[in-house]
Ligand SMILES: Nc1ncnc2c1ncn2[C@@H]1O[C@H](COP(=O)(O)OP(=O)(O)O)[C@@H](O)[C@H]1O
């Protein structure tokens with residue numbers, strides 16, 4: 001059975017401020033979707049809401065995986081159901097070794113019934129696997145022993161996100177500007193890495209401002225977000241057009257979208 | 270919270286019951302070899318000295334110290350000591366030998382904690398008081414022999430006074446005189462037990478010397494007194510305490526630790542303490558480091574009601590270096606007032622203080638530190654880093670850094686940071702499938718990693734397990 005991530009009429013607020021105003025989207029395993037939109041349009045908000053960030057309150061609508069409503073679930077429960085977010089700004093966790101963290105994460109995600117304190121995935125098996133994945137991503141094996149994202153360069157952090165994606169093998173992967181702030185070599189590594197990982201078992205939502213990631217991972221669907229709403233849906237050609245020409249024409253076609261946002265902000269303040 | 274929750278530090282009843290096991294006696298008076306009456310006066314001090322068969326100079330030293338103790342006011346800083354009643358304490362108890370109780374009498378929850386900490390059977394029995402004497406001679410006899418061949422003295426302080434009177438008298442109370450502070454005076458008046466170590470010139474001990482392995486009822490007392498002399502070019506790592514909760518019915522622990530690190534020598538002193546939550550833990554620790562020597566304090570404080578402890582290093586001659594790594598975990602009802610002192614008395618000396626504290630469940634931790642640079646101590650360097658992690662809004666952390674500089678030509682750096690357990694860190698880890706409890710424990714473990722990786726392996730493992738236990742039931 002092909003799994004489906006279904007987002008219906010999703011309204012999300014941060015504090016009292018409404019940011020998403022009714023987002024609809026359906027992503028199936030094996031599909032690649034692009035999400036584009038100007039800065040501040042709500043793309044990261046959607047990504048956080050999907051992953052279950054406690055500060056992003058769903059005020060209406062729902063998120064479902066194969067018909068199971070996950071809207072009220074904690075982030076860890078969603079992860080165990082196959083949700084994954086590659087962060088725009090990966091978080092530094094001092095003193096926690098990459099290997100220790102990932103072994104724990106992999107144990108929980110692959111065995112969703114695992115109780116706290118129960119055994120972890122075997123050390124040998126895990127070590128072999130993480131080394132293989134690191135080799136594929138052109139990462140020094142030394143990274144497994146470093147503290148999670150501590151002192152990593154921008155490119156190393158993003159590669160670490162992809163390594164986690166590779167180890168956790170989620171059914172739904174959201175990549176929030178994974179290609180931003182990287183030099184072109186690093187963009188290529190990340191793009192190729194994703195292309196290798198995303199197969200028929202992974203539904204992918206790519207948030208990006210650049211072409212490269214989408215060239216390696218051509219989207220079947222492109223969603224354009226404006227003022228917390230999806231205002232247009234197209235195919236790869238739409239993504240291409242937006243890269244080439246920017247958002248001016250989209251804005252012109254949907255003058256109401258950003259007004260809604262301004263009104264919402266006015267109400268909140 | 271799960272039904273098999275670990276012993277809570279505030280489980281008062283167990284503390285009291287359990288405390289009686291620690292010293293191997295029941296509440297009936299018959300089971301002591303000797304016990305002074307409650308309270309403190311010259312007669313009791315004289316009695317303690319007499320019981321131990323001490324020379325007259327020590328008896329007089331104790332009595333003089335008592336007078337100093339009585340003349341000093343209580344410190345008006347640090348923590349709240351208002352319900353500490355000096356007359357309501359037993360100052361000297363000697364357990365009856367081999368007074369054994371049954372393992373089955375040890376409260377269930379405490380046995381479970383020991384199991385979960387993975388403490389070896391023999392040590393469990395000692396810690397719980399089932400065995401009053403930890404049978405170390407058999408296991409560690411050959412080790413002792415090895416040390417003795419090299420001229421190392423490693424014994425308890427009472428025996429040292431008897432067996433090595435000259436060496437003892439040359440150094441005893443020269444680093445921390447009774448007049449230093451009220452609690453040092455108290456310890457000087459009623460001290461008992463502790464370790465005495467002498468490492469001869471040039472002798473380097475490769476493995477840590479552990480008090481843990483030679484614990485006996487004299488050793489882990491309330492008022493232990495430790496004296497370590499590391500002679501020129503020698504080196505030693507001493508480890509005291511253990512991570513298992515130390516249950517004590519006695520509400521005051523006040524130790525004194527004196528160390529001399531001579532020219533070119535090295536000494537590292539590691540402490541991990543986890544007192545039950547009725548205990549005032551007021552400890553004075555000081556080392557004097559001479560030319561080109563290195564002194565390091567690694568100090569981990571868990572539990573207790575109030576801990577006040579600021580291991581000090583006096584850098585006496587050029588080239589001396591001092592480092593203190595201090596960690597405190599303040600849980601419910603606990604106040605950890607901990608830190609370090611570095612006193613630069615000579616030029617070209619350097620010091621470093623790293624302090625990490627964790628507060629949770631309404632606990633309070635304070636960093637209190639002093640860096641002092643005397644006149645003419647030119648070209649000194651000192652670096653202080655304090656990080657505090659606060660796990661919930663009810664908990665608290667403060668920093669009191671004192672810097673006194675009488676010399677221009679010095680470099681002092683001070684950084685302090687306070688972080689709440691990061692919401693973003695929690696979310697990041699949880700989005701990878703870790704539960705909130707697992708994620709919090711991982712963040713806390715990572716926070717203290719710089720200290721833990723300095724510990725001997727078995728202590729590091731226990732320390733991490735202990736933190737996990739402390740964190741259980743702290744979220745949700
Ligand atoms: N945690 C937050 N607190 C306050 N405002 C937020 C927060 N997250 C997002 N916003 C606001 O929501 C809007 C959308 O932001 P975001 O989702 O980050 O946009 P994008 O990712 O498309 O650039 C912006 O106006 C932003 O300021």
Ligand SMILES: [Mg+2]
Pocket residue numbers: 043044045088176177
């Ligand atoms: Mg964004």
